[in-house]
Amino acid sequence: MSTELAIETTGLVKVFGDNRAVDGVDLAVPAGTVYGVLGPNGAGKTTTVRMLATLLRPDAGRALVFGHDVVKDADTVRGRVSLTGQYASVDEDLTGTENLVLLARLLGHSRPAARARAAQLLEAFGLGEAAGRQVKDYSGGMRRRIDIAASILNTPDLLFLDEPTTGLDPRSRNQVWDIVRAVVAQGTTVMLTTQYLDEADHLASRIAVIDHGKVIAEGTKGELKASVGAGSVHLRLRDPAQRPEAERVLAHALDATVQLDPDPVALTATVGGHGTDRGAAEQAARALSELARCGIHVDNFSLGQPSLDEVFLALTDKKGVAA
Amino acid sequence: MSTVPTTAERGDAELGAPDAGTLASLLVGQERPHRPSALSASLTFGWRAMLKIKHVPEQLFDVTVFPVMMVLMFTYLFGGALAGSTEGYIQFLLPGILVMSVVMITMYTGVAVNTDIAKGVFDRFRTLPIWRPAPMVGYLLGDVVRYLLASAVMLVVGIVIGYRPDGGLPGVLAGVALLLVFSFAFSWIWTMFGLMLRTEKSVMGVSMMVIFPLTFLSNVFVDPSTMPGWLQVFVNNSPVTHLAAAVRELMAGNWPATDIAWSLGWSALFVLVFGAVTMRLYNRK
Numbered sequence: 001m002s003t004e005l006a007i008e009t010t011g012l013v014k015v016f017g018d019n020r021a022v023d024g025v026d027l028a029v030p031a032g033t034v035y036g037v038l039g040p041n042g043a044g045k046t047t048t049v050r051m052l053a054t055l056l057r058p059d060a061g062r063a064l065v066f067g068h069d070v071v072k073d074a075d076t077v078r079g080r081v082s083l084t085g086q087y088a089s090v091d092e093d094l095t096g097t098e099n100l101v102l103l104a105r106l107l108g109h110s111r112p113a114a115r116a117r118a119a120q121l122l123e124a125f126g127l128g129e130a131a132g133r134q135v136k137d138y139s140g141g142m143r144r145r146i147d148i149a150a151s152i153l154n155t156p157d158l159l160f161l162d163e164p165t166t167g168l169d170p171r172s173r174n175q176v177w178d179i180v181r182a183v184v185a186q187g188t189t190v191m192l193t194t195q196y197l198d199e200a201d202h203l204a205s206r207i208a209v210i211d212h213g214k215v216i217a218e219g220t221k222g223e224l225k226a227s228v229g230a231g232s233v234h235l236r237l238r239d240p241a242q243r244p245e246a247e248r249v250l251a252h253a254l255d256a257t258v259q260l261d262p263d264p265v266a267l268t269a270t271v272g273g274h275g276t277d278r279g280a281a282e283q284a285a286r287a288l289s290e291l292a293r294c295g296i297h298v299d300n301f302s303l304g305q306p307s308l309d310e311v312f313l314a315l316t317d318k319k320g321v322a323a
Numbered sequence: 324m325s326t327v328p329t330t331a332e333r334g335d336a337e338l339g340a341p342d343a344g345t346l347a348s349l350l351v352g353q354e355r356p357h358r359p360s361a362l363s364a365s366l367t368f369g370w371r372a373m374l375k376i377k378h379v380p381e382q383l384f385d386v387t388v389f390p391v392m393m394v395l396m397f398t399y400l401f402g403g404a405l406a407g408s409t410e411g412y413i414q415f416l417l418p419g420i421l422v423m424s425v426v427m428i429t430m431y432t433g434v435a436v437n438t439d440i441a442k443g444v445f446d447r448f449r450t451l452p453i454w455r456p457a458p459m460v461g462y463l464l465g466d467v468v469r470y471l472l473a474s475a476v477m478l479v480v481g482i483v484i485g486y487r488p489d490g491g492l493p494g495v496l497a498g499v500a501l502l503l504v505f506s507f508a509f510s511w512i513w514t515m516f517g518l519m520l521r522t523e524k525s526v527m528g529v530s531m532m533v534i535f536p537l538t539f540l541s542n543v544f545v546d547p548s549t550m551p552g553w554l555q556v557f558v559n560n561s562p563v564t565h566l567a568a569a570v571r572e573l574m575a576g577n578w579p580a581t582d583i584a585w586s587l588g589w590s591a592l593f594v595l596v597f598g599a600v601t602m603r604l605y606n607r608k
Contacts, residue, residue: 053450057607079358079452089447091371093378102374105367106451108356124345134378150447155350179346186350 004066006031006158006189007052011061014047014213021047023213024061029191029206031066031157034184036204037193044213045193046086049160052191053083065158082151083160088143089150092136096127096146099135104153121149125179141172148179158189165199177202209315217315231280233269233287236300240264246296253287265299270314361454368461373468385431386473390424394480401544410485417481417488418498418571419543424477425470425506426538426563430530432466432510436517437526449605456602463510470506474499490576498573501586505566508590511597518604543567562589 007029014022022044029035039045050056052063054074063070065077083089090099097118104114122131125145130138135146144164151159161180165173180203184190194200200207200221207224209217217224233254237246243265247258250269258269271283284303291298359367376382397420402409436459439445448458478486478495488495513530520526540554541547541563547555558564562585569582 050446053446055446055449075452078450081450083446083450085443085446087443089443091375091444092442093375094371098374102367102371103447103451105370106359106364106448106453106457108359110356113356120349124349152350154355182346183350186347188350 004031005029005064006033007035007063007065007191008067009048009052009061009063012048012051012058012063013060014044014051014056015059020213022051022058025210025213025215027208027215027218029189031189032184032187033206034180034190034192034204036200036207037191037210038195038197038200038207039193039210040195043210045210046162047213048210049083049162049191049193053081053160054078055083080157081160082154082156082158084144084147084151084162084164086162086166088135088147090135090143090147093134095132095134096122096138097131099146100150100153103150107154109153117153121153122146125149126175139172141168141175144168144172144176145179148176148183152183152188155183155186156188158191159183161190161192163193163195166195173199211315231271231284231303233271233284234300234302234304235267235269235291235298236263237265237267238297238299242296243267245294246291249291249294249296250287253290254283271303358452361457364453364457365460365464368458369464369468370461372462372465376465376469383469383472385428386469387476389428390421390473390477391480393420393424394477395484397544398484405545413481413484413486415571416544417477417486418574419541419567421474421477421481421498422502422563422567422570423538423541423543425473425502426509426566427534428470428473429466429506429510430513430527430534432462433513433515433517433520433526433530434523436462436514437520437523440518455606456598459511459514459601459605462514463507466510467503467507470503471499474502488574488576490574494574494576498570501573501583502566502570505562505586505590508593509562511593511601514601515597515604518601537561538563541567562586565589 005028007027009025009027012022012025012027013020025044025048027035027048037045037048047056051058052065052070054070054077057071066080068076068080070077091102094102097115100118100121101114104117105111109117119131122128125148127142127146127149130142135143138146148161148164164176164180168176177199180190180192190203192200192203204221206220207218208215209224233250235246235250237243243260246267247260250256250258250267254269254271256270258267260266261268269287271280271287281303284301288298288301394417398409398413398416401416402412406412406415445458478499490498512533513526516526516529520529540558541561542558543563547558547564550558565582565585566589569579569586572579572582
């Protein structure tokens with residue numbers, strides 16, 4: 001069972017006019033995991049998800065969900081998946097309860113069972129008090145929660161979450177993350193699209209990075225990080241004249257390429273990459289003391305995760321694909 | 324005690340969030356019920372339409388105020404000129420204007436489908452393992468309730484200003500029933516346009532182009548024998564003419580078998596052709 005694939009695509013293509021939105025995507029998603037699909041706006045994430053959820057027909061290639069073809073066997077696929085779209089996939093005119101009862105009835109629950117299930121889920125999702133209000137009066141975080149609640153009325157085998165936290169405040173984002181973790185703990189496979197590396201990092205076990213409709217990198221979090229660098233160090237020097245020397249020292253200490261920022265006193269470097277098992281913080285500390293030893297004055301220092309930009313720069317650089 | 328702020332932060336972040344234990348118990352050991360039947364799924368979507376009326380009652384404007392306006396306007400506008408008196412004319416006009424108004428109201432279906440389909444909720448409906456036409460059929464079932472309301476409103480207004488159907492209650496009910504069947508079938512044209520056209524405005528525009536000639540070029544206002552020959556050919560074969568004749572005769576207490584057969588025949592054709600095109604568009608959207 002552990003080797004069963006929840007999703008398997010080969011050469012998946014979707015073209016809108018001149019735009020090859022998805023341009024030959026191959027994915028293999030093991031069942032029971034959270035699979036992150038990372039990419040900027042317009043990379044083809046949503047289009048890929050919509051094809052897998054039977055909402056769009058692929059123009060070429062093949063996609064299987066638990067071994068069932070999404071085109072030929074769409075109905076079987078629909079019986080096993082749920083989709084929480086980028087925009088609320090619930091009826092804004094109806095109340096929270098009405099939405100869940102409606103969908104539970106459509107899934108075949110009897111009227112009393114549908115009501116009971118709706119009430120339980122609303123309560124569990126902290127929406128008990130808002131149950132009788134129309135969804136259009138919900139906050140962004142509440143909408144996301146009712147949307148996910150609607151997706152797990154029947155526990156799906158595969159749950160698609162299309163940018164579930166875009167536009168949410170940190171608190172609501174954490175709530176959504178908690179829900180995702182709870183769902184996965186019960187054996188559901190989750191495919192999550194996101195623009196945030198941070199999110200993929202927190203939730204996903206494998207990640208595919210998509211750009212211009214193509215998968216430009218794929219692997220476990222560890223593999224991906226090793227290829228990009230676990231963190232990036234931002235430095236501000238006191239004296240711009242010392243920058244060339246600082247660049248040299250850093251490059252040597254971190255064994256990484258150092259970027260010179262537009263600001264004449266600032267530098268950025270990636271650490272923890274290239275298969276080193278030493279922690280990013282430790283490496284950064286070593287680099288700092290190295291700089292101090294060379295008499296370079298550092299005014300400001302920060303260590304963060306590489307931004308999506310940096311991941312892309314690193315990945316596209318390596319693959320020779322124009323970013 | 325340096326961990327205190329972190330704990331407090333996390334506690335705050337989880338406020339109102341699902342409790343992992345509760346959620347887990349909701350997810351496991353759950354049996355999947357059997358899929359609902361086609362009828363049950365359609366009726367559930369019909370219930371959705373009712374809920375929408377409950378939450379947005381303004382949408383009943385077109386099935387209450389508009390029909391009243393139609394009855395009053397045409398009765399007093401044409402009554403004196405065409406039949407010598409408004410009382411005489413309304414005996415002829417009411418069944419016809421009922422047909423015309425309800426057939427006109429059907430076009431709002433297209434607009435509603437067009438605005439609804441653009442929202443995310445349709446994505447969810449389309450990923451459900453249910454009978455594919457159910458959302459559309461549910462729509463039209465909800466609309467049948469609207470048509471029924473419009474019919475009731477117009478009949479009441481008509482009776483108040485002097486309409487006296489010879490067919491009595493059974494005749495009136497039979498006429499309304501035939502009208503509802505036809506309108507349900509005819510609405511599939513609008514679901515098709517609702518899915519085919521990109522904006523609400525274009526749906527409205529196309530609807531007008533279809534509905535005005537179709538309803539006015541009929542026997543609703545006057546006897547077609549007063550029209551030029553070429554127009555009679557169109558008018559006498561129009562589905563609206565057959566329907567208006569059937570409803571008029573039913574309400575007058577007669578049994579217009581031929582016109583009933585034509586009306587039902589047209590209805591079947593509309594469902595077969597436009598229902599099929601609608602579902603094709605729906606599946607490919």
